[in-house]
Amino acid sequence: xxxxxxxxxxxxxxxxxxxxxxxxxxxxxxxxxxxxxxxxxxxxxxxxxxxxxxxxxxxxxxxxxxxxxxxxxxxxxxxxxxxxxxxxxxxxxxxxxxxxxxxxxxxxxxxxxxxxxxxxxxxxxxxxxxxxxxxxxxxxxxxxxxxxxxxxxxxxxxxxxxxxxxxxxxxxxxxxxxxxxxxxxxxxxxxxxxxxxxxxxxxxxxxxxxxxxxxxxxxxxxxxxxxxxxxxxxxxxxxxxxxxxxxxxxxxxxxxxxxxxxxxxxxxxxxxxxxxxxxxxxxxxxxxxxxxxxxxxxxxxxxxxxxxxxxxxxxxxxxxxxxxxxxxxxxxxxxxxxxxxxxxxxxxxxxxxxxxxxxxxxxxxxxxxxxxxxx
Amino acid sequence: xxxxxxxxxxxxxxxxxxxxxxxxxxxxxxxxxxxxxxxxxxxxxxxxxxxxxxxxxxxxxxxxxxxxxxxxxxxxxxxxxxxxxxxxxxxxxxxxxxxxxxxxxxxxxxxxxxxxxxxxxxxxxxxxxxxxxxxxxxxxxxxxxxxxxxxxxxxxxxxxxxxxxxxxxxxxxxxxxxxxxxxxxxxxxxxxxxxxxxxxxxxxxxxxxxxxxxxxxxxxxxxxxxxxxxxxxxxxxxxxxxxxxxxxxxxxxxxxxxxxxxxxxxxxxxxxxxxxxxxxxxxxxxxxxxxxxxxxxxxxxxxxxxxxxxxxxxx
Numbered sequence: 055x056x057x058x059x060x061x062x063x064x065x066x067x068x069x070x071x072x073x074x075x076x077x078x079x080x081x082x083x084x085x086x087x088x089x090x091x092x093x094x095x096x097x098x099x100x101x102x103x104x105x106x107x108x109x110x111x112x113x114x115x116x117x118x119x120x121x122x123x124x125x126x127x128x129x130x131x132x133x134x135x136x137x138x139x140x141x142x143x144x145x146x147x148x149x150x151x152x153x154x155x156x157x158x159x160x161x162x163x164x165x166x167x168x169x170x171x172x173x174x175x176x177x178x179x180x181x182x183x184x185x186x187x188x189x190x191x192x193x194x195x196x197x198x199x200x201x202x203x204x205x206x207x208x209x210x211x212x213x214x215x216x217x218x219x220x221x222x223x224x225x226x227x228x229x230x231x232x233x234x235x236x237x238x239x240x241x242x243x244x245x246x247x248x249x250x251x252x253x254x255x256x257x258x259x260x261x262x263x264x265x266x267x268x269x270x271x272x273x274x275x276x277x278x279x280x281x282x283x284x285x286x287x288x289x290x291x292x293x294x295x296x297x298x299x300x301x302x303x304x305x306x307x308x309x310x311x312x313x314x315x316x317x318x319x320x321x322x323x324x325x326x327x328x329x330x331x332x333x334x335x336x337x338x339x340x341x342x343x344x345x346x347x348x349x350x351x352x353x354x355x356x357x358x359x360x361x362x363x364x365x366x367x368x369x370x371x372x373x374x375x376x377x378x379x380x381x382x383x384x385x386x387x388x389x390x391x392x393x394x395x396x397x398x399x400x401x402x403x404x405x406x407x408x409x410x411x412x413x414x415x416x417x418x419x420x421x422x423x424x425x426x427x428x429x
Numbered sequence: 430x431x432x433x434x435x436x437x438x439x440x441x442x443x444x445x446x447x448x449x450x451x452x453x454x455x456x457x458x459x460x461x462x463x464x465x466x467x468x469x470x471x472x473x474x475x476x477x478x479x480x481x482x483x484x485x486x487x488x489x490x491x492x493x494x495x496x497x498x499x500x501x502x503x504x505x506x507x508x509x510x511x512x513x514x515x516x517x518x519x520x521x522x523x524x525x526x527x528x529x530x531x532x533x534x535x536x537x538x539x540x541x542x543x544x545x546x547x548x549x550x551x552x553x554x555x556x557x558x559x560x561x562x563x564x565x566x567x568x569x570x571x572x573x574x575x576x577x578x579x580x581x582x583x584x585x586x587x588x589x590x591x592x593x594x595x596x597x598x599x600x601x602x603x604x605x606x607x608x609x610x611x612x613x614x615x616x617x618x619x620x621x622x623x624x625x626x627x628x629x630x631x632x633x634x635x636x637x638x639x640x641x642x643x644x645x646x647x648x649x650x651x652x653x654x655x656x657x658x659x660x661x662x663x664x665x666x667x668x669x670x671x672x673x674x675x676x677x678x679x680x681x682x683x684x685x686x687x688x689x690x691x692x693x694x695x696x697x698x699x700x701x702x703x704x705x706x707x708x709x710x711x712x713x714x715x716x717x718x719x720x721x722x723x724x725x726x727x728x729x730x731x732x733x734x735x736x737x738x739x740x741x742x743x744x
Contacts, residue, residue, distance in 0.1 A: 061532025065521065072520040072561075263514025267578070270480050270510040272502065273533045426501075428482045 058273050062281025066255070070285065077289075080251065084243045084293045085300060091239050092305050097231040099185035104128040105149035107137055112160035118171075119153065121197055127189045140174065150176040151186055166205065225394040226308075233308060236301040237389035238362040243297060244320070245327050245356040245382050246349065248290055252331030253348035255282045256424070257338045269426045279421045283328040287321065290328070294320045301393075310396030316389075319406055323385040326413030327352070333420040356382040381416075384409040432491075433458050433585050433616035434479065439488035441474050441639075448474040450639035451488070456618060456632075458584075461611050463630030464620040465728065471639040472620035476589050479618070480510050493585050509583040513590040515574040519563035523554050526562055526577055534581035548576030551606070568599030575606065586610060588619040592626065604629050624725045635728055642731045650727050655693065657681050659726060660700055662690045662707075663716040670712050674703055684729050691726055 070077050104122060108115050122128040131149055134140070143149040154172035162169040173190060177183040199215070206213040226233045259265040268278065298316065301307045331348050338344035357363065359373060360382035366374055377383045384405040391397045391405075399406060434456040441449040449471040456462040464472045477483040479492050481501025490497040493507045517526050527545045536544065549558060552572035554565075562570065571591060579586065588607070592600045604626065607617055611631070619630065627633050628647050635643045635650070643654045664670045667690055674683045674692055679699040683692040692703060697719075704714050722730075 057535055058533050061529055064532070065518065065525075065529050068521055068525055069518070262519070263512065264516050264518060266482070266512045266514070267510070267516030267530075268533070269482055270505055270508070271530075271533050272506045272535075426482075427484070428477055 056277055056280070058277045059281045059284075062273075062278060063285050066282060066285040070289070080247070080289055081293065081296065084247060084297050087243050088236070088239060088297050088300055089304075092232065092236060092301075095231075095235055095239075097181070097235075098229075099182055099189075100126060101129045102127060102151055102186050102189075103131045103147075103149045104151045104153060105132040105134055105140075105143045106130060106153045106155070107134040107140065108153075108155045109157040110155050110159040114160040114163055115155050118155070118159075118197065121193050122153070122190075144174065144176055147176075150182075151190070163201070232305055233394060234390070236305055236307045237393040238360070238386050240294070240297050240301065241323075241360065241382055241386045241389055242353075242356045242362055244290060244294065244324065245385075246353045247293065248286065248324055248327035249331040249334065249348040249352040250345055251286045251290070252283060252328045253334045253338070253344040254341055255286075255332060256335035257341055257344045261341060266428060269428060275421050275424050275426060279329075279332055279417070279424060282332055283325065283417070286328050286331075287324045290324045291317070291321065294324075307393060309393055311392030312398050315398050315402075316392050319385065319388050319392075319402075319409065322406070322409050322413050323381055326381045326409070326416045329413065329416040329420045333416065333423055336420060336424045355380050359383070360386050362386060378408075379412065381409055381412045384412070431457050433460070433493060434462075434618060435491040436475075436479070437489050439475065439478065439490055440486045441471070441478060441483065442486045448639055449478070449485075452634075452636070452639070452641045453488075454634055454641060454644055456616055458616055459611055459614045461607055461617045461619065461629070461631045463627045463633035464618065464636055465622065465624075465627040465633050465724070466620075466636035467622060470636045472636060473589055474639075475636075476510075476587050476618065476620060479504075480508060480587055481505055506581075507583055507585060509578040509581070509586040511574055511578040511586075511588050511591055513593045515570050517562045517570060517574050517577065520561065522559050522561055523549065523552075523565070523573060524558040526573065527580065530577040530580045536581050544580060548573065548580070552576055568595050568602075571595055571599065571603060572606070575603075579610075584614070585616045586618070588617065590620050590622070592621065592623065600626070624723065624728070627724050633724075635731060637732050637735065640735070642735050643727070647724055650724065651722050654727050655722050655730050657693045657695050658697065658699075659720055659722045660692050660694065660703070660717055661686070661720045662692060662703070662714065663688070664690070664707060665713040665715065669710065670707055673706050673710050673712065677702060677706055679703075682730055682733060684726075684733075686726070691720075691722075693730060 106119055108119065119130070123130045128151065132143065134143070137154065140152055140154070143152060152174040154174070156170060156172075159169050159171070175183050175186055175190075203213050223229060256265075259268060294317065298309070302309045330352060334348045334351065335344050338347060355376075359366075359369075359377050360380055361377070362382075366377050366383070369377070387405045388402050388409070391402050395401075432455045434454075436455070437453050439449055439452050440447070452471075452475065454462075464475065466472055474483065478485045479490055479497055481492075481497060481504045485498060492504045495503040495507070497504065518529070521529065524545065527548055528541075531541050531544065549555060552569055554560070554569060554573065557565075562573070565573070575588075575591065592603055595603070600623070607619065608629075610617055619626075621627055630647065632644065632646050633650065634641045643650055645653070662670070662674075667685060667688060670690055671683060671685055674680055674690060679694055679702050681693040681695065683690055685691075694700065694703070700717060704717060707714050
């Protein structure tokens, strides 16, 4: 049943070898995409430009400001001299957070009265603004605690806080967004690479006129389809290793799980992703059409609907339903599980089974769709 | 079984357009059977149906004893097919192309080496096994493509305009190969629109607008299809002459044939009428002689007759 698989595989590899530029692209493109995305895509909010209008200009006020700037979250860009400048700094984007300290700040602290401080936050990017607000709140909280403690000590008594919260973050201790992104990115890159690679295989035979010879030969559909998919699966397999290596050794993303499971699930995923390309190719009338359709049907869902950027839980129900038929959705969960949590089949078997079923369904569909006919 | 190919009332429609209109013919074992007709006559469509590449709309065909509508895959094991596009991978070498076709036809491993050498020798590609196919001349590609189509030594071979775009000498050589195949008992069905190629077939079917208008050996077609005598007339003004002769009641058919006119009449004496009609109009007859019709004469005559019949019957 698969005796004629090898001649097809061999031929496809020869095509690849005779086209070194495309072959090179197959390795360079994923690396390029990973590095580009790796540096560009970051949701970590750091170095927030902060402008200060310190009307008090006392030791206390400077100590307060220092709390903002010392841990790298805020970057003091300007000490303003007039409150007239405030709107301009926000409008121009020179500062995104402005701290307005009134001239009675130290006096009120001294008198143990409540000092009022104004903070202005640029809320045009809500994600970003809420991160900034969270930092501000946490800085303020520690400041308050320290102040109150100092007052108690002065009075000769010790303050016992009612709750001491001990927070431990698991999996991605530093909450580095790159650690979350790189595994997802690997999934998106592979998905898109795979489908575009194989989207040409059938349609190019049609364009070259060799399809007639294949169709008139005793080759079976499954031999032809599998023979077309497997060489690219192997190429993409090397990409998986390459991209994972760059993610781990260059971007420092932790890899806690099993390499074997990673390779195994990648293989299953690639089989499905490649089959999408072949399916597109059987239906396409020209190479251009094939590439466009392949890009459209893989890239957009992989980026938007897989949970790569936007959590699936927040999507409207109808979109959530669509995500269940996307191989990328499952592979993404598996990748993040392997990289960050170090879990394996024991936890990921539902995703893995879904991926397995989907991949074989798509492969089967592409075999079914291909007709040994000329119309 | 004496017939390699049997076709009965075969029809292929694409929507409202009838590409092949109720054709029937048989091809016996070892025969070189030609399909002669202009582009769009339905030659390729017929071949594709016979190879199991297309389902017929109606009718039945047997190729090597297998039904074209139900046993397409069995047929594929037993036939060789070469399309006008040659079906070679340009980015593969000569040897790799042969290897590939041997692989997908699963030919016996022991025989592959010698078969490969045979193909290379026949295509005059000795020492060019590692040459990229893209760099080969058209005629060499054609021989190589034929070799690849025959790696599994099929008993029936379909050649769809195998010599399109190949120089005359190479065409001549190619037909030598077809004759060799025939001597080995291999049946060949070949389509062409070259008259000289059609002459080399054992039998030909003339096909036009999806209909077989005549079938037989080239000699038979020439002697029997054309009722009447054919004269070749050389005169001072062929275009004017054509107009004059066309309107004579004794003339069955007249066509422009290069610089001459070919006129079909019933008897020898009718030529005198033509001559006098021409001289009346001041056209000088330089030469007028009875000739043996060529296949082209037969073809043109039959097609025009068919068209006249169509108009007459109001189709």
